[in-house]
Structure formats: structure tokens, C-alpha cells
Amino acid sequence: MKHILILGAGMSSGTLIRYLEQQAPAYGWKISVGDRDLALAKQKTNPPTRIFPVDTAHTDQLEAEISGADLVISLLPARFHPLVAIACLKLGKSLVTASYESPEMKKMAEDVKAKGLLFLNECGLDPGIDHMSAMQVIDRIRDEGHRLTGFESFTGGLVAPGSDDNPWHYKFSWNPTNVVLAGWPGPAKFIQCGKLKYIPYTRLFRRTEFMDIDGFGRFEGYANRDSLQYIEKYNLQGIETIYRGTLRRPGFSQAWNIFVQLGATDNSYVMENSGAMTHREFINSFLYYHPSDSVEVKLYRAFHIDQDSPLVEMLEWLDIFSNEQVGIAYGTPAQMLEAILGKKWKLQPEDKDLVVMWHKFSYLDKVTGKTINLTSSMGLTGEDSGHTAMAKTVGLPLGIAAKLILTGRLNLTGLYIPTIREIYSPLLEELSAAGITFTEKVLN
Amino acid sequence: MKHILILGAGMSSGTLIRYLEQQAPAYGWKISVGDRDLALAKQKTNPPTRIFPVDTAHTDQLEAEISGADLVISLLPARFHPLVAIACLKLGKSLVTASYESPEMKKMAEDVKAKGLLFLNECGLDPGIDHMSAMQVIDRIRDEGHRLTGFESFTGGLVAPGSDDNPWHYKFSWNPTNVVLAGWPGPAKFIQCGKLKYIPYTRLFRRTEFMDIDGFGRFEGYANRDSLQYIEKYNLQGIETIYRGTLRRPGFSQAWNIFVQLGATDNSYVMENSGAMTHREFINSFLYYHPSDSVEVKLYRAFHIDQDSPLVEMLEWLDIFSNEQVGIAYGTPAQMLEAILGKKWKLQPEDKDLVVMWHKFSYLDKVTGKTINLTSSMGLTGEDSGHTAMAKTVGLPLGIAAKLILTGRLNLTGLYIPTIREIYSPLLEELSAAGITFTEKVLN
Numbered sequence: 008m009k010h011i012l013i014l015g016a017g018m019s020s021g022t023l024i025r026y027l028e029q030q031a032p033a034y035g036w037k038i039s040v041g042d043r044d045l046a047l048a049k050q051k052t053n054p055p056t057r058i059f060p061v062d063t064a065h066t067d068q069l070e071a072e073i074s075g076a077d078l079v080i081s082l083l084p085a086r087f088h089p090l091v092a093i094a095c096l097k098l099g100k101s102l103v104t105a106s107y108e109s110p111e112m113k114k115m116a117e118d119v120k121a122k123g124l125l126f127l128n129e130c131g132l133d134p135g136i137d138h139m140s141a142m143q144v145i146d147r148i149r150d151e152g153h154r155l156t157g158f159e160s161f162t163g164g165l166v167a168p169g170s171d172d173n174p175w176h177y178k179f180s181w182n183p184t185n186v187v188l189a190g191w192p193g194p195a196k197f198i199q200c201g202k203l204k205y206i207p208y209t210r211l212f213r214r215t216e217f218m219d220i221d222g223f224g225r226f227e228g229y230a231n232r233d234s235l236q237y238i239e240k241y242n243l244q245g246i247e248t249i250y251r252g253t254l255r256r257p258g259f260s261q262a263w264n265i266f267v268q269l270g271a272t273d274n275s276y277v278m279e280n281s282g283a284m285t286h287r288e289f290i291n292s293f294l295y296y297h298p299s300d301s302v303e304v305k306l307y308r309a310f311h312i313d314q315d316s317p318l319v320e321m322l323e324w325l326d327i328f329s330n331e332q333v334g335i336a337y338g339t340p341a342q343m344l345e346a347i348l349g350k351k352w353k354l355q356p357e358d359k360d361l362v363v364m365w366h367k368f369s370y371l372d373k374v375t376g377k378t379i380n381l382t383s384s385m386g387l388t389g390e391d392s393g394h395t396a397m398a399k400t401v402g403l404p405l406g407i408a409a410k411l412i413l414t415g416r417l418n419l420t421g422l423y424i425p426t427i428r429e430i431y432s433p434l435l436e437e438l439s440a441a442g443i444t445f446t447e448k449v450l451n
Numbered sequence: 452m453k454h455i456l457i458l459g460a461g462m463s464s465g466t467l468i469r470y471l472e473q474q475a476p477a478y479g480w481k482i483s484v485g486d487r488d489l490a491l492a493k494q495k496t497n498p499p500t501r502i503f504p505v506d507t508a509h510t511d512q513l514e515a516e517i518s519g520a521d522l523v524i525s526l527l528p529a530r531f532h533p534l535v536a537i538a539c540l541k542l543g544k545s546l547v548t549a550s551y552e553s554p555e556m557k558k559m560a561e562d563v564k565a566k567g568l569l570f571l572n573e574c575g576l577d578p579g580i581d582h583m584s585a586m587q588v589i590d591r592i593r594d595e596g597h598r599l600t601g602f603e604s605f606t607g608g609l610v611a612p613g614s615d616d617n618p619w620h621y622k623f624s625w626n627p628t629n630v631v632l633a634g635w636p637g638p639a640k641f642i643q644c645g646k647l648k649y650i651p652y653t654r655l656f657r658r659t660e661f662m663d664i665d666g667f668g669r670f671e672g673y674a675n676r677d678s679l680q681y682i683e684k685y686n687l688q689g690i691e692t693i694y695r696g697t698l699r700r701p702g703f704s705q706a707w708n709i710f711v712q713l714g715a716t717d718n719s720y721v722m723e724n725s726g727a728m729t730h731r732e733f734i735n736s737f738l739y740y741h742p743s744d745s746v747e748v749k750l751y752r753a754f755h756i757d758q759d760s761p762l763v764e765m766l767e768w769l770d771i772f773s774n775e776q777v778g779i780a781y782g783t784p785a786q787m788l789e790a791i792l793g794k795k796w797k798l799q800p801e802d803k804d805l806v807v808m809w810h811k812f813s814y815l816d817k818v819t820g821k822t823i824n825l826t827s828s829m830g831l832t833g834e835d836s837g838h839t840a841m842a843k844t845v846g847l848p849l850g851i852a853a854k855l856i857l858t859g860r861l862n863l864t865g866l867y868i869p870t871i872r873e874i875y876s877p878l879l880e881e882l883s884a885a886g887i888t889f890t891e892k893v894l895n
Contacts, residue, residue: 199740200740202740204740205736207714268653269651270650270651273637276638291646
């Protein structure tokens, strides 16, 4: 009987746990789920899954848990992964995470290999499915002898149309802190047609591009932090265009830019008397003083927003002008803003979220010498707020990878991310069977 | 015979050295000037002033120099002042600087007092003359029994009208790095009419105000970093408005904001291949890709700049679109921009600079109960690029303070900045005799 240890029972754990619990009888797995919040772990699991408390301050207890496992899957915040990895290395256990491969993790590569273990990181949605689905097409283009000249890739976690009841067409389906701090403090770096480009944070949400995804409608994308690192990750040396970004519904970025320009997404300092501030006072603290003009008028004037602009409805819908207290003591502007947004952008129990991913590959056809633009896209709607599309797209790749490892179908040892065929092929195959499928289309 | 040791022979040292050399025979002073660049020290001094090399990496040599002095004046970059202060404390020497009183310096306060020494910091222009001239008026208003409700203070180092040959009406008369990084990364904090206000860096140069200074014309001011700290410095607890800022000629800030919005003042990352970049490529790296549009067109379009806007002339005058190499290896955007600006904003040998300072005090008259708005302003034109108004206004307060200390007219012991009467009264008196005078005016 193989024992799978899951660390973390947060937002993305639901579908992973359900997947493993469903398969456990057939494969004879024992499952343990740990979280610092034991009630949360209880709520996310069903017997005979065992639950246990996780306290990252007590490594001996963590090590005791890991020592009894055959495989560890960690959904803990990324900052705990070096700690978990060190314990796994010491106790000879393989590890799967959906977090970025950190520099600390990279340093362990040789030791992981020497011990015959597999540490598989970046095996969720983004990073995760983005790597797999992009590399499958990139490898195919190369196998066919064409020359890849450009790669663009965008992912977004949004709200499904049926649950979309707000003018931002957005709700939090993922860590809200990361959403508020997206791109801060910048810049974004990428290459376009051979030119290295920087977008400062001040311009990030004004340098968007649009894309249509069949069956899911129109989106806009803004650049992610450092697209250049994907040159090495995907072996794209010499590529003329590389650009990665985040998808939102059209109009989101222009409105979000108001918060950026206000300074409301700054996470570098704590605001004075934040504990007593109302939403309205928070916004007013970033605006010029005027003895009689309202906060609304000052904001619209400062940013040249016409009274009939859609921005007015978007901003007012968020209740940013209300006299309600924010309720955050010693908050940075970003923390205050997150608290305000959380009241409105919360996924309700019955709400369905939406995950969309869109890649564009440009290559010179080896026969005609002409440039072909090929897109590959995926969209997935969630079941409800417990089994979101986000939880499914993060959790299923982890669960499938765990199954492949425990059943001996993934025999690699060392430190990996799912950019290689041996990993992405079986993973994408089962993801497709679970409804996570990519559709290709040649443009023009 | 008293021995004055001056550390640093840079931009602001010329007038200080000349002042002390002129007075040395009468007071029987011996003067030594040290710099890491001995040629620079030689150029700034006249016999019998002694010159010596300064190497801040060798504290024993620095201590040997300090041990032979009666008073130390340091013009070294502020980061070296803890080092100098520790040596002075150890060797029992008083110290005068024009730098901000650092936290490290503050920790020495008791020891300085116990040893019977005086460490006088912030004794240049800004900080320095700003403290003295403001506190003289603030103390007088209080002595007369009125209630101070507001204090605004702006200082600027610019180019004198006769030497002003560019559409920015600006040249570097001071550390260019600090000019390029002014306000970065923000925010500015201040209080206006009882409301705490934050201005993010993205809005700093669009939230200016105008002021006229008799005899010197019109200026615009943008907010300095943290005006709140002046509440404690000046004992202004409960004041309803406190705002400090920097003066430029009207139009400067709007144009400078283009660099801010471009991301060209970012000092947080090193640009790829900066060593090979031309001015034009530097600017282009922040702009969207277009197969045929020129860099100029892209910039003007991105920032909605009309072809007949004064911004066009300002930007083109700086040669930012030229194919000349910037010439900075491993440069941050801010370092690259500084290098480009340095080619055009350099003070030529015959150029005269201009220093302006403007305070506004608002108080409730104790008799009438009405608000009185009183301004106090000063302007000073430099002699040439060697004896700038900047060097004079930084150097003279240091020199006068040195004289007051050595002649026993300033008998304080402990850590001070020139906000108290015993210090500012004799200093302002001699500064006035040297042509640095403030003119008061009641507004309305």
C-alpha cells in the first residue's frame, strides 16, 4: 500500500484530493492531508483519508509525517518548499509541487538525482499545463523541421459568464494577493520581433493586446514579469518574439490602471492609521486636497474620466467610495485594496469560475518558407466555488503526476518541470480525458 | 593654531574652502583638505592649505588624519558619515556635515554629549538653510502668540536666466543621480488641511503647484518624499498642513513625467546589453514594437503628445532620439538616463546657477483670529561653475558653523541640527551679510 502525503488543504486542493480519493481503492493508496487549519483539512477530505496538523515551525513533526510517506505533494505557499524539499531529500521521498522551481530547489538537483528521487515542480496550471501544452506543440513544430520564430502565451483565471454579475467580469478564483500585486513593482520584460522590450509597471495595464478564444469570447492580455526566462526553459534561444501574459476580459486593465496610478497597489509601506480608515478615506488619501469637491469628483477629474465612461460604473460597483471601514490594521495600500476588493470579487458558493489559456506559435514552414501563425487554446468552466476550474487545472496535473510516479509509469530521477515529452505526453493525455483539451487553429 | 580638517573636495566644496582660506590668517587656522582624488583636492585649494588622500577603506589612515584636527567638516557622500562620526567620537573631535542625521548618527547622541563634543548635521542648504530660515520665522510667530496652522517649504537648484539656453530651464548644479531618482520609488507623504495624503511616484510630477518668487519669476513645485518627519524636527505637532517640495521652472515636471511613465528612471534592475545601446535604442526599449513607426512617433503617440506641444522640443533638445551610444555598461535605466542628460544639462564653465527657496507660513493671528499667509523667500545666483550658488549655500553654512565653533561662540555639546536659535541666529546673520537673504511678504 502506497502512502501519498498532501501538504496544504487550501484553495486548489479540493479537486486533487477528490481525484486521489476516487482512485485510491483501485490502486491501494493511503492518503494523508495536512494543513495548519485542521478543520479545513477535514472539510476537504473523506474517510479513510487521514488528516494531520502542519506546523512549518516544527520540522521534526513535518519530517515524521514525511518519513511515513511514499510520495509528497505540496500545496503549501511556495516559500515553504525549500523546507519541504530538504526534508524529502533527507528522508528519500519524491516530491511534486505546482510552484516555481526556486533557486534553493535548483541547488538540490544533483542530490535529488544521486538519491534516485524525482522532484517535479511547476506541475499545476500556470506554471504547469502552460509548459505541457506549449512544449507539445513546440516539439511537434521542430520535429516537422519548421523554424519557430515566435511564441506568445496567456493564461487567465476569471469568472464564468453564467456567474458574471459585475462590470469587471472578474472574481477571485486564486490567491487575491497575487492578483493585486500582479506586475508590481515591474518591469515586464519580453522580446518582440528581435527587440528587447521593457514595460514599466506604470504602463503595464495600458499596453494590452486582444485575443479571441473560440467558445469563450474576447479577452485582453497584459505582460507577465519576465518572459525572457522561458527562452532557457523551453530551449528557444534566438527566438524573435517571446511574450507571456495574463488574460482578463476587455476593459479590466484600463480600470485596474486607475488603482495602479493612484498608488493603491503599492506594497512597500504601511499606511498611517489604516485600521480606522474607510474605503472612501483610503481612496481620498491618494487624491489632491479640495475643501468641497467630493472624492468621486476628484478621482474622475484626476484621471480625466468622463461621467458616462464605463470606468465610473466599474469603480462605483466596487464600493470604493463607501464609508465602510476597510478593517486592516497596519496595512499597506495593496493589503487595504485587497480587503476592499475581497468584499465584492468573492466567488459565491454556487459561482462557477473560468480558466482560459491561449498560446500563439509562429514558425517558418520548411516547405513554403512562409510564416504560419498557429494558436492553441483551452477553456474550462468550474463546477462551483469548491471545485473551481482553477482547483481542477492546478490539482489534476499534480494528481496525475502522482499516479504516474506511484505506478512506475514516470521513471525519471532528478529535478524536473513538465517541459519534456516523457512527462507532458501522459499528463496531457489524461487531462484531455478529464475535459482539459486544447484546440488548434491556423490564423489568417 | 586650530586645525580644520575637510573631508571631500567635490561639487560643493569650492566656496567652503575659499571662505575658510580667506579667514584662516586672521584666526590662525591651519586647513587640510582630503579627497580620494588628490588632483581634485589640489585644484580646489591654495597654499598653505594642505591636501591629503582619503581612502575610506583604510580607517587607520582616516583616524590618523582626524586625530590631528580640532574640527572635522565632512562633505563625503552621506553613507560614509557613520564611519567618520565613529572616528570623531573615538578621537574626541567635533564634526560638521551637510547630510541628514542618520539613524546611526542618532544612536551616538549620548556619547557625543558625554564627551563634550558637538556633532552638527544638516548644516548646508537643504537640509540646512531651510531649517534655519524656517525656524526663525516659526519661532517668531510663536513668540508673538499666534497659532501656526500650515507650513510649506520648497527649494530648487536650477540654472540662472542668463545661462539658461534650453527649453527645460534646467542644468545639473548638484548630484545628478539624486535629480534623476527624485521621489523614486515613492510615495510622497504630507498633510493638507488635516488630511494625510500620499502621492505615488506615478503621479508625483502631475501634482505640482505654482509659486512666484519676487525677482526670480515663476516656479513649480513637486512634493518631497516624507514631509511628516518635519513635524518632529520643527515641533509642529497638530499642524494642519505640512508640505515640502522641490522647485523647477514651469513645464519641467510635465516633461519629466514622460521619463517616469516610460520607466526610464527605474533604478531597480540592470538593462540587458546596456553597454551597446544608443540613446534611441534606450528609449525604444520602453515603447511598443512597430515594424515601421519611428521611435519619435511611438513615444508621442503613447503619451498623447501633440506635434506642436512644447514637450516635443524639450524631448528632442535632450538628444534622446540620437544614434549616439549611451556608454554605460551594466546600467540601470536611471543610470542610462543620467548619462544621456549629463551630456546636455552640464553646467558650462561660465554658466551661473540659481538657488531658490520659498517658505509659506499660515497662522491664526492672536488678535484678529484671521489666517495670515506669510511667505519668506531667497534666491541666489552663482558666480560660475566653480563657485555655484549651490556650493555657496551648502558651503557657507558649514564654514560659518566651523568658525562659530572654533571661536567659542557656539558652545553646545551633543548632536544637533540647526533648528535651534543658538545655532540659526548667528548663522543667518552672517549668511545675510554674504548676500543670502530672505524676503518676507504677506499674501492676499
